[in-house]
Amino acid sequence: MMGLRETRCLELNAMSLGVDEETLMENAGKAVAKIISERYENKKVVVVCGTGNNGGDGFVAARLLKNSSVILAKSPEFIKTDLAKKKYREWGGEGLVYGSKDDLAKAEVIVDALLGTGVAGDLRPPYDDIVDAMNNSDANIVSIDVPSNLWGSKRVNPKITITFHHKKEGMNGNSGEIVVADIGIPQNASLYTGPGEFAFFPLSKKDAHKGQMGHVLVIGGGPFPGAPVLSAIAAMKVGADLVTLLVPENSARFASNHPELIVKELPSSNRIEMSALERITEEMNKCDVVLLGPGVGTLRDTTDTLRTTINSSSKPMVIDADGLKALRGHIDILKNKKGIVTPHAGEFEFITQEKLSPGIENHTKAACYLSNLTGMTVILKSAIDVIAQNDSYRLNRTGCPAMAVGGTGDVLAGLCAGLMARGMDPFKAGRLGAYISGCCGEMAFRRYSYSMGPIEVLKYVPDVLKSGLSRV
Template identity: 30%
Template sequence: MGEIKQVSRETDASLPHSLWRAEQIRQAEIALAAAAGISLYALMERAGGALEQHILQRWPGARRVLICCGAGNNGGDGYVLARRLREKGLMVTVLATREPARLKGDAGRAASSWLAAGGSVLGVDAPVPAPDLVIDAVLGTGVALPVEGDPARLIARINHWQQEGTPVLAVDLPSGLQADTGLVLGEVVQASETLTFIGLKPGLLTGAGPNWCGRLSLAPLGLAIDHWGAPVAQRIDYPALASHLAPRRRTAHKGDHGRVLLVGGNAGMQGAILLAARAALRAGAGLVRVCQHPSLPAPSLSQPELMQADPSELGLGWDSVRVIGPGLGQDEWARRCFAAALCQNESLVIDADGLNLLAQHPLHRDNWVLTPHPGEAARLLGCRVAEVEADRLAAVTALQQRYGGVVVLKGAGTLIHDGEQLRLCNEGNPGMASGGMGDLLSGIIAALLAQGLPAAQAAALGVALHGEAGDLAATEGERGMLASDLLPWVRRLVNPQISQER
């Protein structure tokens, strides 16, 4: 059956990095099971066994288990689990959206086995004793329409128990969550934990998925999907990418590590450009200059290592990497700076108001990294934010096709697309939903570009390092965390050999 692997700060690096669409997993399940001589019902039994093992490990004191079953194979997994837990002596109650006699295929067989073992099935509204644990086996990966009727009422009951403090384990994914996108289809289960099967689905890690799945675990069920086909995306994290940060040569000098020029910081918005510039310094750029509004105090007064540049110098080619947008604004001064800054052939990182100005006059370039949040992405695509969030994988793909280069779609489960490969980073935390965090990311990516990393690699590593720094800073609390709190961690993380030694 294989070991169950769990997502946590300690075990992220051991999780599979491949992400699969639900249809891919369905096809792989059939093909791999057939190749191994395993029936799909035997695979359902394996799923029930994995759930049983997980429950006994995570909630060994649970005696009353309530299992909520739907009409499909997700419900079939629930019936198998019910029978196995009853055999272990636990008190099991089953609520179902459909009578067992009306079930078909493997789900019907699993329900019949439960009844033959002495179990019974109640309707969705039946009164039940207070459970120690609730199992959500209502809806699986095939749901595409808003949840209504009996499934919706049963989901509401599950969430009531969860709000009362009863843990909820979702089978494969929380019912009502779209597996590929993380879109909520009307009603959705608030899971304490989710045990997903065979392969990781992107909807668990991006969109609304992280809000609903709780602690995420994977049971491969003995099927090696990684050897079956091409995944839709790769999950990335800092431990997997830190090897790109090799120690520097003993004879290195500042010119070896690139020159970053940041354009932004309009009147009243100097903080954004300073945060991006400080991040570039802490992420290892050799030299950093700031082109900001002439009314503002020199950046060296806040950070002595920063140099100032005049807008007239934007065409001189001093820099190897250019960041355009933090605190830039959209007035006439901003428009002139934006136009002048785009005239060069250096690597570019476009963020904030740079993206808003780009949306007004779209361009396609291969030498930039764009870092929109969902609102900026919607402006770039000419759509609503809700449309971006409804399918973030489609949105980042559309952005890359329209604008070129590398696109970083920020948010829970940040996505990176370079035109060839799609990556998803699930590091980071809600404490990072505060002003200035995006400015840090722009500076970090620029510094990595300046040190010679290819754009796709710099973007992926920058996102992972940024999220890891946020998670480390959050050990002192998420609420009240500032963007500047990440800077000491950024410095440590760009020197992984030191972090490992300590």
């Protein structure tokens, strides 16, 4: 079963691979026309079209079906999308605007192209009357993709639903016979990350207030004071409402140049140590997501402190950089935890004490292995990243070789933490975080060539976010 956002994700990814939206609509309409022609030969067909792209699918089907007519929910000027308008014109007929149930009286087959996957709730006129008229008719109803208003209080009750690519969540038991049609979405649309990942980005509500979209706590710094700052800025740039840096004194001075961040000092001058545990626990209780590891170094006391923090934490976590080193010989502490670990090949070998063979197939198996071992989402970083949650995985091929510099991993970890704070689950946050990071790196390289670094990557997060969300 596939949810609505998963469906939109696939469609957008397919379009990014060269399958345009018009091709998908044409293929959907052809599939509907073919099945109806086979099942209901020589029957009088009435296609009921709404104002969105579900109606566009209906216009394509009507153009291809013999002995068919169209009833419009509203007059043609209310058709919303340019593509649906184009398909209406290509159909070439004069659709009757719905007036009463009598408009459907002579239909032997009604094609439900009224409302698509983007609609749920209480129906307003004329849609409530049209749904009643369809359900009360003697015709066989065939719904396109999903029965209209499937998730609402009043829905169409079809004999057949012709859905596309996969069954949708909520269809079983109330969609009649479900026929899954292939409309040309390539396999790579579900194998690789793409712009469709933005379909999962939680948008802020109109009445949103500060803190509602998440609070990230970044625990890091000491030997490398810049790393946690990069992570914190990345988390903020993908929309975390609040970002707190909890760092040693030397790192706090470094971070104070960024007024958008909340900076709090640990009781030590230049490293994280056991004496900080009480303060760490106090701050963790105030946040939604914890990011551990950027810039902490590998002193034993620091590693022991991070391990104890991970073991006791009930918060979703992103564990990155030297924070991963605390897991060597103690991977079991991640059991029943929620979050993301972000090793590159060397870190994977260090924490698992197993050799990682080259090649994307081996990397995929390794990432799934570590995820199954821990329950965490794994981002195994390489030229092609593998993002794995148990046996499910995506590959991310955005990015460029110039990103293989210090600090870009801190940016990725911060992006993932910020997305989780907004409400994304770790697997989806990892997929979108890796995609955004790589796209920003590509843009930075086009502008700065090999002079680019993590600061330049961060500059492009707003552009990538704006572009991605505009397509959803």
